[in-house]
Amino acid sequence: MRVDIITVLPEIMKSPFEGSMMKRAIDKGFVEVHFHNLRDYSTNKQKSVDDYQFGGGAGMVMNIQPIDDCITKLKSERDYDEVIYMTPDGETLNQKMANKMSMLGNLIILCGHYKGVDQRVRDMHITKEISIGDYVLSGGEMGAIILCDALFRLIPGVLSNETSALTDSFQDNLLSPPIYTRPAEYKGMKVPDILLSGNFPEIEKWREQKAYEHTKERRPDLLEE
Ligand code: ADE
Numbered sequence: 001m002r003v004d005i006i007t008v009l010p011e012i013m014k015s016p017f018e019g020s021m022m023k024r025a026i027d028k029g030f031v032e033v034h035f036h037n038l039r040d041y042s043t044n045k046q047k048s049v050d051d052y053q054f055g056g057g058a059g060m061v062m063n064i065q066p067i068d069d070c071i072t073k074l075k076s077e078r079d080y081d082e083v084i085y086m087t088p089d090g091e092t093l094n095q096k097m098a099n100k101m102s103m104l105g106n107l108i109i110l111c112g113h114y115k116g117v118d119q120r121v122r123d124m125h126i127t128k129e130i131s132i133g134d135y136v137l138s139g140g141e142m143g144a145i146i147l148c149d150a151l152f153r154l155i156p157g158v159l160s161n162e163t164s165a166l167t168d169s170f171q172d173n174l175l176s177p178p179i180y181t182r183p184a185e186y187k188g189m190k191v192p193d194i195l196l197s198g199n200f201p202e203i204e205k206w207r208e209q210k211a212y213e214h215t216k217e218r219r220p221d222l223l224e225e
Contacts, residue, residue, distance in 0.1 A: 086140030090129030111140030
């Protein structure tokens with residue numbers, strides 16, 4: 001997978017990609033991430049990328065010219081499966097979307113700022129609009145980082161134990177059951193006997209039951225889907 005991220009804050013975005021799972025995904029050659037500073041594409045003297053809203057109203061709007069030039073240049077170099085715009089009015093990211101998108105090849109992710117982008121950018125270039133939740137951030141950068149994390153870890157080979165992504169919460173519309181590690185007893189709190197029993201079919205049954213109970217209590221909406 002290749003991801004081209006268009007942002008006004010490339011330097012601030014880089015560090016999450018320089019550690020942990022995302023770094024591993026990049027170092028192992030499963031993904032390539034390229035940052036594009038939108039200001040570099042602005043043709044005006046001030047290198048500005050935003051302007052006042054036509055019709056009045058608070059908040060600046062990102063200009064079409066630098067974004068169009070950047071996306072057009074990228075598209076002239078290779079084909080892209082999706083041109084994504086991070087925005088609170090997009091489709092809310094969930095595990096099902098992440099699973100599907102983790103199989104894509106080349107992606108452009110445009111991070112919005114201020115009030116958002118000129119509508120004509122969306123009409124002209126954007127193929128998918130994604131929100132990371134029903135709240136408004138000051139920019140799409142955090143959303144883009146979250147999207148990349150959710151996708152990269154699903155690419156086969158990125159996680160050292162591939163099955164661990166398969167047993168995540170949400171993979172089967174259930175939250176995860178409780179998990180434990182050593183010691184088997186801590187300050188009088190014991191790990192459930194079943195997990196120490198070695199009876200793997202029974203352990204599996206227990207985990208399924210706990211996952212169901214946990215989901216019913218916290219996210220009954222998932223059971224209705
Ligand atoms: N930009 C601002 N708020 C956002 C959100 N909730 N999701 C994605 N991008 C955003």
